Amino acid sequence: MRYSAVILVLTVSAFQPLPALRAQPQPVRAQLVPEVxxxxxxxxxxxxxxxxxxxxxxxxxxxxxxxxxxxKIEWKLPPGFTxxxxxxxxxxxxxxxxxxxxxxxxxxxxxxxxxxxxxxxxGASISLAASVKWLACLEExxxxxxDMMVRLPVKDENPKVxxxxxxxxxxxxxxxxxxxxxxxxxxxxxxxxxxxFLSPPAGVKTEPKDVYFFPEQSELxxxxxxxxxxxxxxxxxxEAQRSKFWRKWPARIQGVLFSSTGWGETRGQxxxxxxxxxxxxxxxxxxxxx
Amino acid sequence: MSKAILSQLTIWALAAFLLVPHVYSGDxxxxxxxxxFTAADSNGKTQNLASYKGKIxxxxxxxxxxxxxxxxxxxxxxxxxxxxxxxxxAIWFAVISSAPGKQGYCTPEEANSFVREKGAAPTAVLLxxxxxxxxxxxxxxxPHMFIINAAGVxxxxxxIDDTPSTDIADIATAKNFVESALDEILAGRPVTVATSQPYxxxxxx
Numbered sequence: 389m390r391y392s393a394v395i396l397v398l399t400v401s402a403f404q405p406l407p408a409l410r411a412q413p414q415p416v417r418a419q420l421v422p423e424v425x426x427x428x429x430x431x432x433x434x435x436x437x438x439x440x441x442x443x444x445x446x447x448x449x450x451x452x453x454x455x456x457x458x459x460k461i462e463w464k465l466p467p468g469f470t471x472x473x474x475x476x477x478x479x480x481x482x483x484x485x486x487x488x489x490x491x492x493x494x495x496x497x498x499x500x501x502x503x504x505x506x507x508x509x510x511g512a513s514i515s516l517a518a519s520v521k522w523l524a525c526l527e528e529x530x531x532x533x534x535d536m537m538v539r540l541p542v543k544d545e546n547p548k549v550x551x552x553x554x555x556x557x558x559x560x561x562x563x564x565x566x567x568x569x570x571x572x573x574x575x576x577x578x579x580x581x582x583x584x585f586l587s588p589p590a591g592v593k594t595e596p597k598d599v600y601f602f603p604e605q606s607e608l609x610x611x612x613x614x615x616x617x618x619x620x621x622x623x624x625x626x627e628a629q630r631s632k633f634w635r636k637w638p639a640r641i642q643g644v645l646f647s648s649t650g651w652g653e654t655r656g657q658x659x660x661x662x663x664x665x666x667x668x669x670x671x672x673x674x675x676x677x678x
Numbered sequence: 679m680s681k682a683i684l685s686q687l688t689i690w691a692l693a694a695f696l697l698v699p700h701v702y703s704g705d706x707x708x709x710x711x712x713x714x715f716t717a718a719d720s721n722g723k724t725q726n727l728a729s730y731k732g733k734i735x736x737x738x739x740x741x742x743x744x745x746x747x748x749x750x751x752x753x754x755x756x757x758x759x760x761x762x763x764x765x766x767x768a769i770w771f772a773v774i775s776s777a778p779g780k781q782g783y784c785t786p787e788e789a790n791s792f793v794r795e796k797g798a799a800p801t802a803v804l805l806x807x808x809x810x811x812x813x814x815x816x817x818x819x820x821p822h823m824f825i826i827n828a829a830g831v832x833x834x835x836x837x838i839d840d841t842p843s844t845d846i847a848d849i850a851t852a853k854n855f856v857e858s859a860l861d862e863i864l865a866g867r868p869v870t871v872a873t874s875q876p877y878x879x880x881x882x883x
Contacts, residue, residue, distance in 0.1 A: 454818045454880065485882060528882075531844040632873065
């Protein structure tokens with residue numbers, strides 16, 4: 389596997405000339421890891437962008453929070469191939485100054501599904517190239533990037549998985565939120581508050597604890613203000629404060645709900661995805677302003 | 679502080695972090711009178727917001743080592759905005775809220791040589807080493823931008839533009855919120871986009 393990582397921008401004082409040879413810290417190592425050993429025409433497969441962060445450095449989730457920047461992958465694929473969106477594992481929370489950040493430390497695997505065309509001919513090999521950009525922050529931030537490529541043979545057979553990495557792929561998928569098969573979620577916005585109503589399916593004994601909502605959209609909720617959860621007859625409601633940078637309510641609310649005790653899902657995931665219509669309730673005070 | 683919090687500990691960490699949220703959430707509210715402040719500038723002058731009543735005032739949070747700030751200075755974008763609108767009578771304060779020893783902290787001499795070397799044109803660089811002005815306004819990032827109109831009312835609070843990135847190439851296609859807001863204010867029109875999610879580095883209080 390070919391592998392190269394280049395830190396594109398170095399942090400140096402604006403007053404100093406760029407030191408030609410002085411080694412700069414490279415807080416992130418990047419690598420492309422295909423899940424399969426070969427490509428079968430027409431059959432989608434996953435490739436991971438593996439990011440390994442130095443001690444306490446972190447890179448960012450889809451929504452970085454108050455500051456930071458999401459990791460970006462630009463694929464350069466052979467004709468007829470398509471790449472899906474990054475399948476983001478749920479993030480961790482980092483506190484920087486007065487900011488709440490959503491991201492990953494130590495190591496993260498960002499999975500992308502690649503779909504090869506059905507017309508692909510067996511016998512050849514194909515290359516998948518990706519231009520990756522990230523921002524890594526400790527307290528200070530360093531933008532970084534890498535241009536990487538992997539080659540895979542095309543075979544008319546069900547692809548074998550790379551056993552070396554199958555555990556990592558499995559562990560990562562456990563953290564990628566999916567829609568709950570059973571919980572009913574609805575959302576409403578009222579004045580300066582966003583409410584998520586959650587009703588458990590019949591028979592679910594799991595009581596979600598330490599519930600936290602990671603919004604995928606910015607300008608929606610305030611990341612610093614605490615989120616409150618209250619029991620209701622139907623289940624419970626999570627209340628979050630509207631962001632001070634709010635402009636208008638979105639039609640839908642999208643994000644990830646985390647619970648340390650899980651959601652009683654069959655695979656035991658701690659995070660479920662939320663993508664529901666946002667009912668907006670205009671209060672009298674808001675109406676009278678118009 | 680940048681310690682990662684294990685997800686299970688989220689609540690504890692946030693609880694500790696949030697014990698004093700209202701100290702930090704800022705008193706600056708869109709459509710209301712901008713909170714007054716007094717701060718020393720890099721030339722030893724004391725700058726007081728209230729003394730600029732009748733003028734448009736722009737506040738730009740600055741950390742010369744932050745890659746998002748570098749994007750706007752290495753491209754000349756920030757300097758262009760500063761020149762353009764101070765020429766039109768606006769007051770422009772670049773505010774450094776980095777604490778001593780933190781990234782972006784500047785002595786008065788360092789602040790002045792930054793201005794000189796970059797050809798920057800703020801009215802003054804405020805050395806907010808205690809973070810008082812930053813916390814008063816709830817400055818979250820560098821560059822976080824605020825605009826106060828001639829009546830002393832806060833009319834813009836947010837990002838410099840609509841493209842969060844550290845790439846200079848993105849400036850050409852970005853919609854600059856500060857430019858739009860200032861043009862609208864100068865034309866006597868209301869500000870269309872009054873808030874936006876600021877992007878950048880955390881402020882090094």
